[in-house]
Amino acid sequence: MRLSAIADWCVLSHGPKRYIALFIIGALAALALPPFKVLPLFFIGIAALVWFLDGVETQSGWRKLFGPAFWIGWAFGFGYFTVSLHWLGAAFFVDGDLFLWALPIGILGLPAFLAIFWAFGTAFAHLFWSDYAQRIFALAAFIALFEFLRGIVLTGLPFNVPGYVLTAHPYLMQSAAYLGVHGLSFIALLVGASLALWVTPLAGDRAKYLPVIALLGLGIMAGLGAWRYHQAPFEPRPDVRLRLVQPNIPQNQKWDPQYKDAIFNSLLGLSQTRIDPNDPGLISTTHLIWPESAFPFYVAEEPEALARIARMLPQDTLLLTGAARRNYDLGGFSDQNNEVFNSILAINDQGEIIASYDKRRLVPFGEYLPLKSLLTQLGLRKFVAAADSFVKGKETGLAFAPQNTPAILPLICYEVIFSGALGQKAENAEWILNLTNDAWFQGTIGPAQHAHHARVRAVEQGLPLVRVANTGHTFVTDPIGRITTQIPVDTPDLALAQIPYPLEKTIFSQYTYLLFYLIIGASIFAVFLRNRWRHTWET
Structure with missing residues (x-):
């Protein structure tokens, strides 16, 4: 099956089959995390997420936020967390006579709750959606932002945020010294989302070059990380x-x-x-x-x-x-x-x-x-x-x-x-x-x-x-x-x-998430301005 046919199926799907497919895709994307480290599965999964969002029906009122775009993100996140955090269920067997009854809450209830953060990420991103390439920046920015908030809300549980799919590889891990793992979440989401443009770029647009630029940027990150990683051992x-x-x-x-x-x-x-x-x-x-x-x-x-x-x-x-x-x-x-x-x-x-x-x-x-x-x-x-x-x-x-x-x-x-x-x-x-x-x-x-x-x-x-x-x-x-x-x-x-001895203070240890805030804020603001300009130009 050609990629364009898969993209078309994602765009046109609806009803239960849409959400079952998203659960499976999210589950496969989780295999990019340690210890499996199959990074392409995450990129493919995020590309598919873009295609599903491309097919979301026009909504009005409160359904703009809590409509299909919300549930698309929730289904993907539910699959992602069900696989990546399934091991939490092991704790219920230690004192099985006391806790085994709560096993479904641990292995399904917690992933269902954590998936809400992905749901809000896709829902807010879709408020900024368009037919143009800037939609991938909106998706990467809002999912990274809500995954960051997952580490804060209700005491926080920032386990397996998307940035860990990159840090699973020691060369790419080195970029955490500058951006932190949440900054790497934005990079991982953006690279994956850009792949969707290979199949569905706007005719005559330069969007088809964005996947090449994104992968080239990832390659440069890996190269610089390799140089840092292979320096002489410390005394x-x-x-x-x-x-x-x-x-x-x-x-x-x-x-x-x-x-x-x-x-x-x-x-x-x-x-x-x-x-x-x-x-x-x-x-x-x-x-x-x-x-x-x-x-x-x-x-x-x-x-x-x-x-x-x-x-x-x-x-x-x-x-x-x-x-x-x-x-x-x-x-x-x-x-x-x-x-x-x-x-x-x-x-x-x-x-x-x-x-x-x-x-x-x-x-x-x-x-x-x-x-x-x-x-x-x-x-x-x-x-x-x-x-x-x-x-x-x-x-x-x-x-x-x-x-x-x-x-x-x-x-x-x-x-x-x-x-x-x-x-x-x-x-x-x-x-x-x-x-x-x-x-x-x-x-x-x-x-x-x-x-x-x-x-x-x-x-x-x-x-x-x-x-x-x-x-x-x-x-x-x-x-x-x-x-x-x-x-x-x-x-x-x-x-x-x-x-x-420790290194000199890293960029991240000095400024923590200042760079992350700037990247997310600049991305959302740029998408907003680009959409306004397109709207003005088209009308």
Whole structure:
């Protein structure tokens, strides 16, 4: 079948077959994301989206916004998120007797909700639609804008925004240092939309050259990224020598009291293991790092556990570990709402907790229950059993640099997916520490996607990244996203690593989304002016 025939079918389709086709096309487009990385499927999918929108019937009144253009975007987005986030369903099997009933909500309800952002993107784009080439700029700008807003609305969930289809390839990932992942969303959408003009350019218009220009621009981005990616390795800094521990504890054992001693002993044993005859052990380590929620108890309330840690650590060696901690002041533990934080603790060789960072972005339904008083009456509770409900940490603005440690940008679990919104500690940080527990999703593509998001943050910020996960992916990258050390997934193991100094501040780390705002604003304004000029000229 010729491309023109496919384009004509998309334009002329209507009714259920239109939306079924869009769901399938959106699902295939999601395969461009890590770990599959089939980039052409995304470009083809966006081109088809243009053709479907070309066939939208003229509407009036409120249906201009909530008519077929809205539902075209929703159907595409529903397919895209159903495939790209299907792995979230794995969490419902961990305590199946409690949560399995909610599986359809997780694997279909959440994608259906997130698809609304694509729906508004296509609906607003269609308000600026025309027969001319500028319509592709409207589509790219509005979908990128609403996907950006997806990271903000209702605490935000910016997982798998379109820009990640480009960052899946290390050369194209380098552009994140300038535009950030949301800026790359606009580029990815524009390149895909431009391909639609190969088949349906206006007669006599120069629009047919836009796909060539777009692909050429993408090639230049890749070429410049290759030059950046293949520069000489960075020299490691001598004051940071890391020992990373990946214990690989199954999620159904994490907070089970009967596994308390076994888990703690495993952490201590792995930490002291020598990986080869030349490994001097902990004596050469400045920082021992354990993953998120490493302890199946509140370590700050267990003097014997702290004493065992002190006996293990050589002089001046620091343990950086994830741990749940209850709030307390100088008078003792706080009674205020039984507050529990998901934290990173710094424990010195005396067994003293000398610094802590409390997670600021909590996972809805995972770490806290929205509308708690109402939903608990309906029998709902959150997934993580460490506390009745975690509370959000406060932004202090103080550097996290315990015991002469170079300033850290601490990010716990999914905090790392929030591009450009990493808090005040990002301003002077010299490296990123991301502790996570992805055991909820062991055996799915979720941990690989989560790890990829973390790697993109390193490129955006120009900082080395140290990521330590319970079951994997545990690795270290340099400031341009090259993995220098890693541990195989789903394996109890440890690794020795060093990090380089940070780069000079990247364009993105200095201005975050200023360039994105300018690109989106300029695109929408240019389309508006072009449409007005066409309308005036034609009448």
